[in-house]
Amino acid sequence: MNLKQLAAIKAVEMIEDGMKVGLGTGSTAYWAIQEIGRRVKEEGLRIETVATSQASEDLARELEIPILPFSEIPHLDLTIDGADEVDPQLNLIKGGGGALLREKIVASNSDKLIIIVDESKSVETLGAFALPVEVVPFACEWTLAALERLGCKPEWRVKDGEQFVTDNGNYIADCRIERIEDAPLLEQQLNRIPGVVDNGLFIDMASIVIVACSDGTIDVRNRK
Structure with a gap:
């Protein structure tokens, strides 16, 4: 087992x-x-x-x-x-x-x-696992750029050679942050970006x- x-x-x-x-x-x-x-x-x-x-x-x-x-x-x-x-x-x-x-x-x-x-x-500190952020397809390039400005190092998730689409019809940007010093603050900052539906910080x-x-x-x- x-x-x-x-x-x-x-x-x-x-x-x-x-x-x-x-x-x-x-x-x-x-x-x-x-x-x-x-x-x-x-x-x-x-x-x-x-x-x-x-x-x-x-x-x-x-x-x-x-x-x-x-x-x-x-x-x-x-x-x-x-x-x-x-x-x-x-x-x-x-x-x-x-x-x-x-x-x-x-x-x-x-x-x-x-x-x-x-x-x-x-883990002692969150962040080694890439943080998923769900993004609406409309103007998604702009949303990705906003994630980059926040220092999140985002990459679109790909599955079977194509952009991954959630059950809600959205995209996932996996953010390579490595170490999240203030998870509650980052959650708020991510969700204030227009185009971000929600993020994987619970x-x-x-x-x-x-x-x-x-x-x-x-x-x-x-x-x-």
Whole structure:
């Protein structure tokens, strides 16, 4: 069993009958959805869910996890998702899977955001992982130039030789910052740029971070 799967199983233990649950996106969230599907099938777990990406929604339907339209779920009890980096204050970089906007919308409408990672994602300071910024296509060259002026060293994300397009029809600029000294300030500066939809800094949003360690232990970190 890999570390991501270990962390996912621990997180899914926190889901109770009757809960409304947000399903994250990416390689770690994949294992959480798999474990939720197992509980639904084998334990008769009764929940309602929404998904942060088409890929996660498709997987949930395949596993017969009840998926509802957002219009039918006003609020979520918890969301389980992964992260690309997490610092000691439980601030995050997310968006490596390209679903940062949907993930942030779902997380902000959840009573709890449970993040699952392996120990390689735990860092002292955010920034080694390139920070994703979602950008509207209109005049995107100007938005990229504004990111450059901010010192973000942005590069358009490419997939299969073509510019990556999110489920929302937007582009992703991956910003090579290396070390983010003031993550809350940078989040505000990025979102003030016209053309930026949102960015992958999740500040003061995670309630619990579950870290699977290479020695087989699980480190559960709660927001203070």
